[in-house]
């Protein structure tokens with residue numbers, strides 16, 4: 001085991017992830033179990049074809065994991081799916097993979113790096129241009145803020161934020177606000193889905209200062225030599241559950 005790995009195993013963050021995250025996962029399962037016993041079955045949402053053309057959805061982090069699975073499922077449901085991801089190569093591979101299963105899937109590939117203001121702005125311009133060029137109604141029916149990450153050591157973005165904080169929260173917050181006019185313009189009720197995490201239950205501090213939002217406060221722990229990766233991740237996910 002190298003020294004970095006050893007330091008990681010001995011850190012409070014490691015134990016936080018091992019113990020607290022396991023407990024909060026069990027608690028989340030318990031809630032789901034109890035809810036499952038008391039809830040009446042929900043009615044299926046109607047198929048989203050009201051108002052003519054295909055509804056449009058934007059999925060961030062669509063090149064792997066849950067994002068890729070959601071994109072494929074939504075294409076199957078009849079959505080025009082905007083695959084948003086950081087790597088153009090992974091975007092092409094993902095589109096090819098979905099089309100192998102669904103030759104007539106409607107997919108568009110757009111590059112976005114949520115840890116960069118500039119990239120989000122570029123995405124906005126490209127998306128609006130595409131809607132305009134394709135004569136599509138300038139509206140979106142669904143935005144899935146799925147992209148997320150957990151940095152193992154501190155990296156500061158070109159915009160001066162902690163990378164996890166900007167990717168998981170600040171970026172999606174800006175994206176949601178930029179897309180809000182298009183979401184509001186939808187002829188059918190639109191939706192924003194945020195991928196949070198059971199780990200947000202570990203956040204006990206609910207006073208949000210600007211310093212914390214920027215990820216600056218966490219820098220203090222660095223002085224003691226450990227990057228609080230787990231706390232930052234939990235915090236970004238907790239912030240995503242807030243309706244501002």
Ligand SMILES: NC(=O)c1ccc[n+]([C@@H]2O[C@H](COP(=O)([O-])OP(=O)(O)OC[C@H]3O[C@@H](n4cnc5c(N)ncnc54)[C@H](OP(=O)(O)O)[C@@H]3O)[C@@H](O)[C@H]2O)c1
Pocket residue numbers: 060061062063064065066067085086087090112113114115145146147148149167195196197198
């Ligand atoms: N899997 C779980 O058990 C679990 C549990 C709780 C919550 N979640 C949350 O669910 C979401 C999806 O999880 P997953 O397991 O499917 O993760 P994943 O397989 O690691 O996929 C994350 C996606 O986010 C993208 N991404 C990362 N940084 C980005 C950035 N700066 N800009 C744009 N895209 C970026 C990645 O792109 P690249 O392909 O380019 O890296 C990837 O496509 C995440 O928000 C995660 O925090 C997952």
Ligand SMILES: *[C@@H]1O[C@H](CO)[C@@H](O)[C@H](O)[C@H]1NC(C)=O
Pocket residue numbers: 145172173174176192193194239240241242243244
């Ligand atoms: C999802 O996140 C966005 C951006 O922070 C926020 O504006 C919105 O209220 C959140 N939605 C839900 C349902 O939590």
